[in-house]
Amino acid sequence: MGMKRTSGMWYGTGTAVFICCGFVPDWVWAWNIELATYAQMFWCNQFRTADAQGGMQWSAADSAQVDITTLDGGIRGYFGGDVMNSTIQPSVTLQSADVDFFMHDDKDYRYYTNNAAGISGDAVTETIDTWTSTTASTSKGKFNSDVTGTYIGEGSPIIIENYSSGKQYHGIITALTATQGSADDEVTIYPTKGDRVTGIPSGKVTYIGYKDGYKPIPLGDTAPAGFRIGNTTVNVAADRCFFEAGTYDDTSR
Structure with a gap:
């Protein structure tokens, strides 16, 4: 399997979200790009220690690198396949803090509605x-x-x-x-x-294109693969967040 790489933006919710980028990444960088200071984190599946299984975090509030010891508190892969319903996707309203699943939106919005x-x-x-x-x-x-x-x-x-x-x-x-x-x-x-x-x-x-990059997955649709980010130091409500994700080549085990 060849290496993959993608990037995107989502509208912050302040809660855990699934970013369905189309494949399960081996590594993810995530940044809050609207904070007055800074917040970013990195996760990869080659961190072979329980101390950083959820990734690593850097922010203006940290005096040093912070290791994220739990997967749910950081980033983990997501295989996709969930069919959206109001229980797991409480809102599909743009820029709502209740959106839990996001997917890439590449639609051309310059048209007049007919x-x-x-x-x-x-x-x-x-x-x-x-x-x-x-x-x-x-x-x-x-x-x-x-x-x-x-x-x-x-x-x-x-x-x-x-x-x-x-x-x-x-x-x-x-x-x-x-x-x-x-x-x-x-x-x-x-x-x-x-x-x-x-x-x-x-x-x-x-x-x-769409101003926030990734949009809520509609009810009834099936979620593509991607990753879950439970870190709310980066994923701050109403702030735009950016990610870059990819896979390693087959020699990485």
Whole structure:
């Protein structure tokens, strides 16, 4: 079996959660990326001691590395297969502290909802297909439509194709207020891939993703494999948390 590697973000709950990334990882890094200080932890299945079977933690409140001695207090693998019901998944509301199971959401939310055509999205008046850079020095601009803000906002990944060069620029929306987006400077985008050191140039919007990365698994759906994190030093309620997870090659035993 070849090595796997993935990353993602979820909206913190303050309780244990299952991050269903599609496979059982051999190792996981997890960070709280919105704390004013810092909190992070690492777990791997090669920690051959009971002292750190749940991983290791570092935070501003710690005077030294903290070993997590229990699996339930840290990170452990999850094979998946549970069918979601209201007992094990008390809420499927976005950004609710009662969500226990999360899965990756790669849907494109730039569309204007048309129920008759089976199209749903987060645009207010029309499908978002145009990005206009209005203040390049601060990476600010506007779309051709406002957003409702349910799915699109701070944290949303975005892809923009420049009209003249055809280059695809990848970025993250770092500022956008719900019900806004179509006026000058209402959207701020941080370029993450491409040769821009300032704002992304005007172009065609080809993708806008969910702002929190991972979403609640709907009731009735079966949970994919992944991992459980019981650590609440990292998983703080209402803070965005980030993880990176992967597997080792077959020589690691």
